[in-house]
Structures are given as C-alpha cells and as structure tokens.
Amino acid sequence: VTTAPSHQAADQDQASYAFRPIGILRSCYTDKFGIPRQPGLVTAAEARLELYPAYAREEAFRDLEGFSHVWLIFVFHDCLGEGWRPTVRPPRLGGRRKVGVFASRSPYRPNPIGISAVELVGLVRDARGLALGLRGVDLLDGTPVLDVKPYVPYADAIPEAAAGFAPQPPGREWAVEITADARRQIAAADPDGALRLEPLIAQILRQDPRPGYMDRYPERTAFGMRLYHLEVQWRVTAQGVQVTAVTPVDG
C-alpha cells in the first residue's frame, strides 16, 4: 500500500483531490499536429504505458490480458495552466460553432482529465521495466496516465447512443502517396522497419489531420507534422495527399 490521494479541504465546494500518475505514455505523437481526433483510427500507432516503479508489479495487472481493450485515464498535460473556457469550437465543426466545454472532449476543461479506449497488446517486461503495449492510441508522447481500467462492453459500449453534433467518424478518406525520395528517407531513418513508418504515416494522413478550419484556407497545400524524431512533410494534391520528405528533426 502506497500513498493514498489526499483530500485537502473540509468544505465540499473547496475540496481538492490530488492524484499521482501511475506511469507515462510513450507514443509516436511527439507533436499535437497529426494526432487523430479519436482513438482507434490509426491502428499502426503503437504505444507503451511505462509504469512507475510502485506500480510495475505483474500482480496488479493479473487477468488484464483477457480484455482486448482498456481505458486510459490521463491528464491533458500540455494544457495545464491554460485554464478552461465555458465554450469551445470543436475541430469537427471546423471551428465555426461554439459548444459548451462539457458537450465537447476538448482538453481545456475545468479538470483536464481525458479518457480513451485503446487496444491492449499485452504486458511487456524488459530492461526498462514493466509496460503495457497498446495500439490505436491518440495521445501525445509523455502523457501522464492516472489509471488503467478494463473495457467492459456491457457497461461501456452503448452503440445506440445518440451523439449530438458528432454522430459519425470523419467521412473523408484520402489517398496517400509516398514519393520515392520519402521512401528512401524512411528506410534511412528506420532501417529495420521497427517504427512501421509507412503504414503509420498513411493511416494518419488518410483521415486528414488538418484542423477543421483549414477548409477556409484552400490555398495552403503544404504541411508538416512531427512523428517520433522525424519531420514528415506532405502536400494536398488533386489526387489526395503526397508525402514529400521524412527527415530527422535534429539533422
């Protein structure tokens, strides 16, 4: 038994609960641009939840591998200190409409806690300690994780739920072409293919990672995003998306 969360104040309205992360998420998304808007869209995005020593105990995860999916409860750590706004402009609506922050999954919330259902690959024990292998993750590298829970379909899956202004996944699927130059750069950056960069880049770009408001700037066709230690450059063409360069950020 380790430190329990502290309950700091007597007055309910003033109560404050302190939580410490159980681990840190390591993902390919080293920058916000490119992160899919929902989990599960980019299955090539593998990630690891690296557990801190107090929680790196196999017994605390016993029988978890019988579940195909888990919930990650995490902190939107890159939004801390920015405060919250009562209304936000969801990217799905192209930034054209304001909705209440509690009607959105925006990170700019009173308590910047996120939940994400992701695929569980399995427990991994190696020289770096104990980790959960995950797939389809939509979280920034370095995200602090507060909790892991099994995904229980009969309680968590409500496929018939009505979903207001976000009833469908983004409909558009772009054709993605990777130029010969970019392929050579990918081979140089990841000689043994461990990062699976081609399917990863294709899956990310296929679902159009540009902010919704880009519809208003049709003249802009060249974009860049960061993945791992790499800068991926791409442009919008009449046929879809063309990846033009994949270069190390520090080179």
Next chain:
Amino acid sequence: VTTAPSHQAADQDQASYAFRPIGILRSCYTDKFGIPRQPGLVTAAEARLELYPAYAREEAFRDLEGFSHVWLIFVFHDCLGEGWRPTVRPPRLGGRRKVGVFASRSPYRPNPIGISAVELVGLVRDARGLALGLRGVDLLDGTPVLDVKPYVPYADAIPEAAAGFAPQPPGREWAVEITADARRQIAAADPDGALRLEPLIAQILRQDPRPGYMDRYPERTAFGMRLYHLEVQWRVTAQGVQVTAVTPVDG
C-alpha cells in the same frame, strides 16, 4: 476562467495533479448496499448532478442535450484514505478469485477515479441552481464529480471488445414481490410517488444486489438496504425476492 489545476512537482515520477469537483451527485443510493454493479441496469434510478456555482452556467453545457448519454468522471470518495491493493476479489467472481486491481473496476485503486456512462435526461435550472438530470446511475449519493463528457459512440462504443472474466451482465433475474404492508409504507413515505419507489426497488432487487460471496451463506435470507431516507427490508424465498418493509431510517 477560474482556478486551473495545479501541477505541484517537477520530477515526473513525483508529479501530483490536484482536481476540484465541478459538482456533487445526488442519488437514491444513500448506502453502498443495493448499488448496481454497473450503470444502466436500474433505469428507475434517477439522479442529479448539482453543479457548483463556478460551473452552473448554461453555456458550458450548450449542445450537450443532443447526446443521449454522458460520462461522469468521479471520485470514489468513500474509499479515500484506504489505500490500494495490487489484487482485488471482484464481486462478479463471488470473491473466490483474485485479479489485478487494474484488471478490475474496484474503487481501491492507486487513484480512486471512476468513470460511468449514464443516460442524460436534461439540464434542470431551479431554486437549487443548475443540475444535470441523469438516469441509470450507479453512484453513491454525495459522490464528487470531476468532469462530464459527451458519450461519443464511434470512439467509446466497442461492442466487440473481449471482456476477460466479466463477459456478461449478471444473468439471474429474480421475481420481486412487494407485500401489501410494504406497499402501504411506500405510499406513506412517498405520497405523491415522486421517488418512484416501487419500480426502483423492483429493478434493484431483480438483479440481486447481494455480494457474490453470499452464495456461500445460503442460510441467510433476510436483508436490508438503504434508499434515500428509507430502510428497505427483503428476503429471499423459493419464488424470488419478497419486500417486507419500507420504513424511514429516522422513524
């Protein structure tokens, strides 16, 4: 913009995040016994999330009513200070098997945060302030709520997920009989029927709220549970469950 959560320590492993509730849940479950093991099972259980003044702003919930369900992110406040255990004995397994705490939805977790998908009835503005009307809630009266999020089926609903040791809702459905004496007591306790006590009691008892380990004590047939300010007494019979008395706790 009000107080942002504080990020108290520099060292990642030691980082602590402080969150303040946005409101408090008011439900019929004034005691743990009787609370269904998952949300959605007892639809007669209506509840209110009463928002604290800083969050009692209609604009912060604009367009939320287009969603049929919401996530409540809450604190297991009655477990604070009890610490966590690496393994737990889920009630579903009758307390006969230990699983890892992260393979369970047990409240005795390193960070006692819960998530629950519940039906949204609508926003309510009255003399007590702004509240969310909810249905199918499985939370204790007085639960501090940290966040409300829309339930987005294409991201949150994974009906095909494999669910380890808890693949199905509890199968048994008991026949529930309310005696004439108990009916008279219900009418006296709730003359205008606002609490909908009969369907509420019937739904709760139908799914057998006894802890799983009760299978081992077949000789015990009389039970009590608290709902609102009432003590509900019932017993197990050959035909199912019989409600024998419904009396005020302070009477």
